[in-house]
Amino acid sequence: MHTYRIQDAERIGKNYIESILGIVVLVVLLACGFASMPMTVRTTGEDFSVSLRRDRQRAEELQTLKNRDSALEAEIKKLSKALESTKTDLASFRQVHDTLIAQVAVTTAKMQEVAGQIEATTGQATKLTEYAALQEQLRKERDQALSQAKGAAERVRELTLRLQKAGVYP
DSSP states (O other): OHHHHHHHHHHHHHHHHHHHHHHHHHHHHHHHHHHHSOOOOOOOHHHHHHHHHHHHHHHHHHHHHHHHHHHHHHHHHHHHHHHHHHHHHHHHHHHHHHHHHHHHHHHHHHHHHHHHHHHHHHHHHHHHHHHHHHHHHHHHHHHHHHHHHHHHHHHHHHHHHHHHHHTSOO
8 A cells, every 4th residue: 555655645746736837837828818918008198199299290101101102103104104105116116127128128139130130231232342343343344355346346347358458358
């Protein structure tokens, strides 16, 4: 039985310690609960005027912030309109840019075509110059041949006359 009393005494000691620990925890919880609860404060005239001044100051700050907000909203509206206008201008500039690029491409093609025609014309002009020089040379040769033919015809006539005078040719 002796062992029973020791175990019983230990159990009583544990119960006592657990009870004290429970009370301490309860006191701490109550203290935390009361600390988080708003305390009703008796306001004096001075505390009330300080609170009133703070409220007025906060109201003025709120009004200032509202005014700033309105001004910023107006500025945002202006910027939004300017942005839309800029977007429209950019779209029209892109359209004009695309049109100009197309015109440049067409003009470049035409210029290449004209360059080809100029080269062809230059080739034809060279051929015409050669043809004109050839014609001139042929004319000179023809004139020379005609003059030789006239000279030969004149000699033939002279020779024929001489032969006729000599009686050799009837």
